[in-house]
Amino acid sequence: MITGQHYIGGHWCGQPQSTNTAFNPAQNAALPWCFAEAGEAELHSLLEQATAAFALYRYVTHSARADFLDAIATELEQRKVDIVSTMLQETALAQARAESELGRTCNQLRLFAAELRAPAAxxxxxxxxxxxxxxxxxxxLGKVPLGPVVVFAASNFPLAFSVAGGDTASALAAGCPVIVKAHNAHPATSELAARAIAAAANKTAMPAGVFTLVHARQHAFSEALIQHPAIKAVAFTGSEQLGMHFQRLIWQRPVPIPFFGELGSQNPLFVLPQYLAQHSDSFASQLAQSVLNGGGQFCTRPGLVFVPKGAEAFQAQLKQHFSQAQAGAMLTAKIASQYRAGCQALQQTESVTLLAEGQGGETACYTRPRLFATTANAFMQQGILQQEIFGPATVLIECADLTQMQMLATTLQGQLTATLYATEAELASARALLHELELHCGRLIYAQMPTGVEVCAAMQHGGPFPATTDSRYTAVGSRAVERFLRPLCYQNFPSQNGDTA
Amino acid sequence: MITGQHYIGGHWCGQPQSTNTAFNPAQNAALPWCFAEAGEAELHSLLEQATAAFALYRYVTHSARADFLDAIATELEQRKVDIVSTMLQETALAQARAESELGRTCNQLRLFAAELRAPAAxxxxxxxxxxxxxxxxxxxLGKVPLGPVVVFAASNFPLAFSVAGGDTASALAAGCPVIVKAHNAHPATSELAARAIAAAANKTAMPAGVFTLVHARQHAFSEALIQHPAIKAVAFTGSEQLGMHFQRLIWQRPVPIPFFGELGSQNPLFVLPQYLAQHSDSFASQLAQSVLNGGGQFCTRPGLVFVPKGAEAFQAQLKQHFSQAQAGAMLTAKIASQYRAGCQALQQTESVTLLAEGQGGETACYTRPRLFATTANAFMQQGILQQEIFGPATVLIECADLTQMQMLATTLQGQLTATLYATEAELASARALLHELELHCGRLIYAQMPTGVEVCAAMQHGGPFPATTDSRYTAVGSRAVERFLRPLCYQNFPSQNGDTA
Incomplete structure (x- = not known):
């Protein structure tokens, strides 16, 4: 059922290599699917196809593009059983999560379709x-698509931020052909999603090169791809290290192009004393769930929690949640080992305490949840505390008072989200803290966990660097399409003749 | 009346240096005004002031910001006689132009004020x-200002793209303090405009560091300024060479920031045979005026004109306009010498002919208008023809037919504007050419000269690189404010409490 091939110019192609297999992290074992590896021939071919497709696709009417996006959603739903079962094998995520992510992915596609059918004047x-x-x-004032877009699929949302995810949906909505570099951690799921897109493109008679899927474990292929003049924008979700490597290559191009990198976030929470006194139990439980859910592998997982010093009841409750939690398989062995290395480095940092640790062994892809605590002074002095640990861990930073929280907030790097838990009375006294947090995040939240991102026009999923490379754009919600459009002013044309955008 | 000082933190400061004088290009003589040179002390002080001002100014209500912008316009108008007479001495531009530019500058300020008073929901x-x-x-979904903005004033719009010009007005409207690096070619005009802003800031009780003017002939000062962490965005209008130098420095920052560079454009015109046959006379006259007006020193001056081969009557008319034109003083000696060098290089290029040349000597800042012609083949082969010559020159490219024009259009670099002159019947047959031009420009025009930019919400003044470094934003019109804002999503706040943007 899985061929392991690329999808280029409307055809499946490429020779699967026995060394490039899919992997089951829960069982620490290779899966029986091999994948092709793209090289120069694929690069040349896909760029030619995407360029030719752009010349046609940019004139495809908004309503036909909407039909295409709706058809992708339908095709994904028809493949739901296969997609979910394949994703479970490749990712070790829970079935309910896989099913809801498929639903979200279809909803996203239909949201962009609806926007295309009812555009703003x-x-x-x-x-x-x-x-x-x-x-x-x-x-x-019209808007024109930029041209062929490269999408690097994310490891942690194998559907919603991957082959048929938000980046692809928004670029297709904008009128841009899309080239997806499949994530190596879920290549079979990627192939199934690509089959849905291919079927939808055929049924709605889209140009052959409107969508491309390539498998490429070697960075050299990706580097050549994003430096090619035919590529007009790049969307990437992943590590700051790899993202900034790609960003620097893009800056070397003779003609610069937009790069939308989502590179990581610690999503700080600030909890004020009265709120904590009144809601200690429920807050501890919500926080544990937000950190532990899906192995903590969310870009909006709260990794820093600024709490009042001496909240012992709360700490006891939270410790209980973490120590009762079971070790789980991470998405990949690399994520697991980086998580363990990050936790180890944190534990060896002065003034950082390991408050609690989950149950079970840490072999292969499995990791234990961890709860750390530290002091306000240590947070100021130890740079490591401002490095994201991707996984089921969080750090409590014990603060003397609101003023100290506010001071620590000034030192924060750019974040996707920042959250304040406070009673309504405390909220009024925390304006200065909120004002400070506005400078550091793309979404400011009152008394709710940051995990869970509403897909809508009012969402901002993007924040100051390093959370993203361009805080003026969102990767989630209907405005994500703006990343792939530019304004064009038409002057003095008789009755709309001669302009197309 | 001119002190030659910087304006930092609400005070005039700095010691004018006898070597830094203003210059009268029409008379090729120094003017009796000396200017200070900013160094490390000024850098430190202005950054401190701008940072402190941002902490206050971002909460200044939209209506108070609007009052500030309106007050700047009023103060500029009150200084009109001084500003215009000073500008005439420093720039050699005509009085009517100086007066209308002052009017436009005030209109821009009032446009942003009006938008602040009636914001979109x-x-x-x-x-x-x-x-x-x-x-x-x-x-x-709110919007928050980015922080202190550096504006590099343009040489060719000493008011509208300078100290109190569109960049400053839009950044102040966004809630960002502005640091203007005065252009060395009109420092006295800059001081007078800064006095207007200073008076307006005082009358409307704005924070002291909301506006800064610095004089700095050494690039080292500008380089340190744009690399400083306190600076959150940079707007620049000038040469591709200097603009990309600044862009590369900004890319080296640990935290990247937006850079809005407007770097030059050739503004191609395409003229179809029937249109030319019917309007030869008026088109020649409009084209000559658009190229020659203000010494051709407009970013939207048409520098490439694709015409049907063998349009002899039109060429004769156009030659007459150019040969009757008088040499004029350019804005600076450097612009004049670069213009002459560019024309000389063009004249020495194979298959390029000098069709006509204006009257008068080319001493010092004075230059003669020039009309060149070349073939379609030469345009394809000679890269020099795709380099902007800033000044009163243009090149006719003789094309066999519409298909050849379309082919040449595919080779164009990014442009601010592209224009088609055609009869309505020809327009219908030129859709493929228009579709191609859409890929290369920010404003597409039917049968009007590109010089003359309407300041309004529908304007796009920005195009693909190298016309600008970010084609998704405009430098002219009300949407220019978007360059200095980013979206922020407020989630779950009770009745707008706790958020300010």
Whole structure:
């Protein structure tokens, strides 16, 4: 059922290599599927196809693009059983999570389709031929797609931020052909999602090169891809290290292009004393769930929790949640080993205490949840505390008072989210803290966990660097399409003739 | 009347240096005004002041910011006589141009003020606590200012793209303190405009560091300024060489920031045969005026004109306009010498002919207008023809037919504008050419000269690289404010409490 091939120019191609297998992290074993490895021939072919497709696809009407996106959602749903079972094998995620992520992925596609069918009116100004001292020409502000877009799929959302995920959906909605570099951690799931897109493209008669899937474990292929003049934008979700490597290559291009990198976030929570006194139990339980859910492998998982010093009841409750939690398999062996190395480095840091640790062995891809605590002074002095640990861990930072929290907030790097837990009375006194947090995040939350991102027009999933490389754009919600469009002003055209955007 | 000082933290400071004088290009003589040179002390002080101002200014209400912008316009108008007479001495531009540019500058300020008073409604979604399977939180999408902004003033718009110009107005409207690096070619005009801003800031009680003017001939000062962590965005209008130098420095920052560089454009015109046959006379006259006006020193001056081969009557008319034109003083000696060198290189290029040349000597800052012609083949082969010559010159490219024009259009670099002159019948047949031009420009024009940029919400003044470094933003019109804002999503806040943007 899984061929292990690329999808280029409307055809499946490439020779699967026995060394490139899918992997089951829960069982620490290779899966019986091999995948091809893209090289120069694939690069040349896919760029030619995407360029040719752009010349056609940018004129495909908004309503036909919407039909295409809806058809992808339908095709994904028809493959639901296969996709979910394959994803479970490749990712060790829970069945309910896989099913809900498939639902979200389809909802995202349909959201962009709905937006295409009911677009906001263009900004148009009629001519004022009699205006003094100078007449005004007729002006209309349209938007044109940038061109072929490369999407690097994320490891942690094998559907919603991957082959048919938000980046692909928004770029296709914008009128851009998409080239997806499949994530090596879920290549079979990627192939199934690509089959859904291919079927939808055929049924809605889209140009052959509108969508490409390539498998490439070697970074050299990706590097050549994003440096090629035919590529007009790149979306990436992954580590700061790899993301900034790609960003620097893009900056070396003779013609710079937008790079939308989502590179990591610690998602700090600030908890004020009265709130904690009144809700110690429920807050501890919600926090543990938000950190531990899905192995803590969410970009919005709270990794820093600024709490009042001496909240012993709360700490006891939280420790209980963490020590009762079981070790689980991470998405990949690399994520597991980086998590363990990060936790070890943290534990060896002065003034950092391991408060609690989960149950079970840490062999292969399995890791134990961990709860750390530290002091406000240590947070100021130890740079390691501002490095994201991707996985089921969080750090409590014990603060003397609101003023100290506010001071620590000034030192935060850019974040996707920042959250304040406070009673309504405390909220009024915390304005200065909120004002500070506004400078450091893309989403500011009152008394809710940051995990769980609503896909809608009002969402901002993007924050100051290093959370993202361009805080003016969102990767989630209908405005994500703006990443792949630029404005074009049409001046003095008779009755919309001669312009297409 | 001109002190030659910087304006930092609400005070005039710095010691004018006898070597840094203003210059009168029309008379090729120094003006009796000396200017200070910013160094490390000024850098430290202005960054401290701008940072402190941002902490206050970002909470200044939209209506108070609007009052500030309106007050700047009023103060500029009150200084009109001084500003215009000073600008004439420093720039050799015509009085009518200086007066209209002052008017435009005031209009821009008032446009941003009006937008601040009547902002578009935020995107807000109410909570849906009963929604299944998950409730929706209340979400509101606000916008927050980026922080202190550096503006490099342009040589060619000493008012509208300079100290109190569009970049400054839009950044102040966004809630960002502004640091203007005065252009060395009009430092006295800059001081007068800064006095207007200073007076307006005082009258409307703005924080002291909300606006800074510095004089600095040494690039080292500018380099240190744009690399400093306190600076959150940079707007630049000037040469591709200097702009990309600054861009590369910004890319080296640990935390990247937006750089809005407007770097040059050739603004191609395409003229179809029937149109030219019917309007030869008026088109020649409009084209000559658009190229020659203001010494051709406009970013939207048409520098490439693709015409049907053998349009002899038109060429004769155009030659007459150019040969009757008088040499004029350019903005600076450097612009004049670069213009002459560019024309000389063009004249020595194979298959390029000098069709006509204006009257008068080319001493010092003075240059003669020039009209060149070349073949379609030469345009394809000679890279020099795709280099902007800033000044009163243009090149006719003789094309066999529409298909050849379309082919040449595919080779164009990014442009601010592209223009098609065609009859309505020809327009229908030129759709493929227009579609191609859409890929290369930010404003597409039918049968009007590109010089003259309407300041409004529908304008796009920005195009693919190298016209600008970020084609998704405009430097002209009300949307210019978006360059200095980023979205922030507020989640679950009770009745707008706790958020400010």
């Amino acid at each position: 263009d900004c148009s100004l009629p001519a004022l031929p009699e205006r003094q001292p100078l007449p005004r020409p007729a002006l209309r | 935020d995107c807000s979604l109410p909570a849906l606590p009963e929604r299944q399977p998950l409730p929706r939180p209340a979400l509101r």
